[in-house]
Amino acid sequence: MGKTIGIRREDKNQWERRVPLVPADLNKLARDPDLDFLVQTSPIRVFSDDDLANAGLTVVEDLTPADIVVAVKEVPIDMIEEKKVYLCFSHTIKGQDYNMPLLQRLLDRKATLIDYERIVDEQNRRLIFFSLHAGYAGAIETLVALAGRLNEQGVATPLMDLKHAYEYGSLIEAQNHLRQIGERIKAEGLGPVQKPLIIGVAGYGNVAKGCAAILSCLPIHEIPVGELAAAGQGQIAAYGPLVKVVFREEDMVEPRSTDAQFVLNDYYQRPENYRGVFENYLADLDVLINSIYWTPAYPRLVTRKWVKANYGADKTPRLKVIGDISCDIEGSIEVTIKAPMPEAPCYVYDPETGEATDGVQGVGPVIMSVDNLPCELPRESSEHFSSVLRDMMLPLAQADFASDFEGLHLPSYLKKAVITHRGELTPAYRYLQEHLDKAAR
Numbered sequence: 001m002g003k004t005i006g007i008r009r010e011d012k013n014q015w016e017r018r019v020p021l022v023p024a025d026l027n028k029l030a031r032d033p034d035l036d037f038l039v040q041t042s043p044i045r046v047f048s049d050d051d052l053a054n055a056g057l058t059v060v061e062d063l064t065p066a067d068i069v070v071a072v073k074e075v076p077i078d079m080i081e082e083k084k085v086y087l088c089f090s091h092t093i094k095g096q097d098y099n100m101p102l103l104q105r106l107l108d109r110k111a112t113l114i115d116y117e118r119i120v121d122e123q124n125r126r127l128i129f130f131s132l133h134a135g136y137a138g139a140i141e142t143l144v145a146l147a148g149r150l151n152e153q154g155v156a157t158p159l160m161d162l163k164h165a166y167e168y169g170s171l172i173e174a175q176n177h178l179r180q181i182g183e184r185i186k187a188e189g190l191g192p193v194q195k196p197l198i199i200g201v202a203g204y205g206n207v208a209k210g211c212a213a214i215l216s217c218l219p220i221h222e223i224p225v226g227e228l229a230a231a232g233q234g235q236i237a238a239y240g241p242l243v244k245v246v247f248r249e250e251d252m253v254e255p256r257s258t259d260a261q262f263v264l265n266d267y268y269q270r271p272e273n274y275r276g277v278f279e280n281y282l283a284d285l286d287v288l289i290n291s292i293y294w295t296p297a298y299p300r301l302v303t304r305k306w307v308k309a310n311y312g313a314d315k316t317p318r319l320k321v322i323g324d325i326s327c328d329i330e331g332s333i334e335v336t337i338k339a340p341m342p343e344a345p346c347y348v349y350d351p352e353t354g355e356a357t358d359g360v361q362g363v364g365p366v367i368m369s370v371d372n373l374p375c376e377l378p379r380e381s382s383e384h385f386s387s388v389l390r391d392m393m394l395p396l397a398q399a400d401f402a403s404d405f406e407g408l409h410l411p412s413y414l415k416k417a418v419i420t421h422r423g424e425l426t427p428a429y430r431y432l433q434e435h436l437d438k439a440a441r
Contacts, residue, residue, distance in 0.1 A: 002034030003397045006066025009042035012073045015166070015342050017046040017378040018130075018385070020070050020087075023055035025390040030056060034397050038066055046378035068396060070389075073372075080105045083422075085112040085401050092419065093117060094295060095435030103420070104436055110423040112401055118417035119392075126206075127413055128388045130374035133381035134325055135210020137165040137373040139289065140174060142323030143214075145346045145368045146197070146287055148360040149320045155191050158184040165376035166342050178217035185241050186219050196221075196239040198231060198284060202247045202301055202332075203291035207325055211289055212244075220244050225251045225281070232284030232318070245285075252278045252292075253299055271297045279306045282319050289323040294332035301332045304354065311351040311364045319365055321346075327371040335364070339371035 007026070010016040021029070029035050039057050041049050049059045063069060064081070071088040080086070080102075090113055092103045106113050119127050140162065147159035158181045168174040190197065199215065201208050220242040223231055231239050250262045253274040260273070267274055276299025282288070290301060302322065310317045324333045335349040337356055346369075348362030349355075360366050374381040392414060399410050405421045419429045 002032075002036060003067035004036045004038060004065055005393065005397065006063035006069045007037065007039040008063060008069050008071040008075065009040040009045060010072050011042075012372075013341060014044060015375045016073060016372060017044050018072050018375055019045060019047055019382045020072050020385060020389055021393075022382050022386040023047050023051050023057065025386045026052070026057055027055040029390060029393055032394060035393060038063055046382060067401075072385075074099060074102060077102050077105045080109050080111055082109050083111060083401075084109075085114065085396070087114045087116070087396070089117060090115045090419065092432065093429070095432055095438075097435075097439060100436055100439035103432065104439070106420045107423055107425070107436075111420065112418060112422070113420040114396075114414065114417045115419055116417070118419070119413050120416060121413060128385065128392075129206055130381050130385060131206035132210040132213075133171075133374035133377050133384065135207040135212075135291065136171055136174075136214055136380075137210075137376040138207070138291075138323055138325035138368070138370075139211040139214035140165040140178075141342075141345050141368050141370060141373070141376075142287060142289055142321060142325075145321045145323065145360060145366050148346075149366050150193075152360050153320075155193060157190045157193070158188060164342065164345070165373070171377055171380045175214070175217050178214065182218040189236065190241050193241075194236060196231060196234065196236050196241055196243045197286045198228070198243045198245065199287040199289065200228075200245050200247060200281065200285040201289045201291065202252065202278070203293075203326075204246055204248055205291065205293075207291035208246065208289075211291065211325075215242075215244055218242055222246070228281060228284050247278070247281070251281075252276060252301065271299070275299055276301065279303070282306070282310075283317065285319050287321045287323065288319065290326050290333055292326055292332055294326060294328050296331075298332070300334050303334045304351075307335050307349065307364060308351040313363060315363075321366045321368065324367060324369040325373060327369045333367070333369075336367055336369045339369055342370055342373075342376050345370045 026037055030037050037057055039052050039059050040063050041059050041061055052059050068085040074088055074090050075086050092099045116128050121127055143159055144162050144164060150157055151160055161181055201211055221240040222244045225245055228245050231243050249264055249267055254277050256273055256275050278301045322333055324336045327339055344358050346366050347356040347358045349364040349367055351364045395411050405426050418426050425432055
């Protein structure tokens with residue numbers, strides 16, 4: 001028996017214009033007799049109500065008739081309905097304090113929550129994500145912040161012409177503009193800068209791939225981590241104007257025991273046996289782009305202690321900008337203390353007071369930590385996401401969510417993503433009860 005699927009409007013903030021399914025894909029899906037769609041009206045969605053209506057979709061205000069509600073961001077607590085199915089990024093799987101009330105409401109209403117973040121294959125690799133587009137936008141915004149900080153220091157570079165990601169009509173337009181700026185850098189150099197600007201990228205997953213696609217539009221030379229110190233002291237004549245270095249886990253940590261060797265799976269399973277060494281590299285970086293997955297079990301990349309020791313009225317370290325795409329508040333970058341909106345994407349962290357001042361002026365590092373970067377490229381990110389999600393709609397619609405979890409027939413990649421069902425945490429997510437209890441106290 002088919003179900004009615006409601007596409008919720010995104011209203012977390014005025015920048016959230018993405019959709020989980022685009023009109024062209026919805027039009028094709030709606031031809032299946034097991035699928036019926038309702039799309040909630042929205043004044044800001046990148047695909048307008050008219051776009052959806054012209055694609056043959058029913059646009060409504062009320063999604064109450066829907067059996068399954070599909071969204072991008074988490075659904076507001078007061079909109080959770082009894083025994084309904086919700087598919088979204090819930091931001092609950094790390095036990096995030098701010099969303100434990102949402103998780104509890106889902107349990108109280110005996111609703112089913114399926115989280116995109118846990119839709120993974122047999123090797124635990126995510127199958128659906130906005131990560132690439134976070135990397136695209138995050139790299140652009142980091143370069144904008146770098147240009148601003150250099151300019152504030154009296155160094156004007158061709159990067160000053162770069163616009164915010166959301167100011168471009170498309171990703172292709174942004175990349176073409178970057179290539180033009182790259183040609184100018186080849187011809188003009190970087191003004192009075194004599195040493196190459198070194199950009200470190202922590203991580204090598206989908207976010208980092210998005211960053212690489214942006215950075216490759218510029219005349220950039222990649223080096224291994226072992227050459228970083230030499231490049232840091234080198235000249236543009238030897239290394240070029242821009243240098244990139246990618247850091248993997250084995251570069252960021254080392255075993256606590258002098259007798260042990262780094263083993264990736266061991267680090268994942270027993271991170272307490274390792275200590276962070278990433279701060280050893282910071283003296284040679286102009287920019288750090290952070291794209292790693294982090295939980296409190298893992299060492300930090302940048303600590304408050306390091307920042308306080310290295311920045312001040314009489315201290316001018318090389319590290320100018322941290323583009324924290326991962327944006328875990330006080331997480332792997334401990335001086336990421338807020339998630340600003342795209343209209344003011346960066347701030348300076350004061351090493352003495354621990355406070356943030358919007359912009360690029362100040363003695364501390366510039367932090368770019370917008371947490372919903374893909375919304376700056378809403379059309380492309382939605383199209384990419386929809387191209388994967390569309391194939392999951394029919395299995396969802398055909399599932400009997402009235403059955404218990406054991407009897408819930410879904411493809412394995414979807415069933416692994418079911419966090420709550422019929423008033424209970426599913427077996428893989430019972431660890432969240434501890435976080436719920438803590439929030440309740």
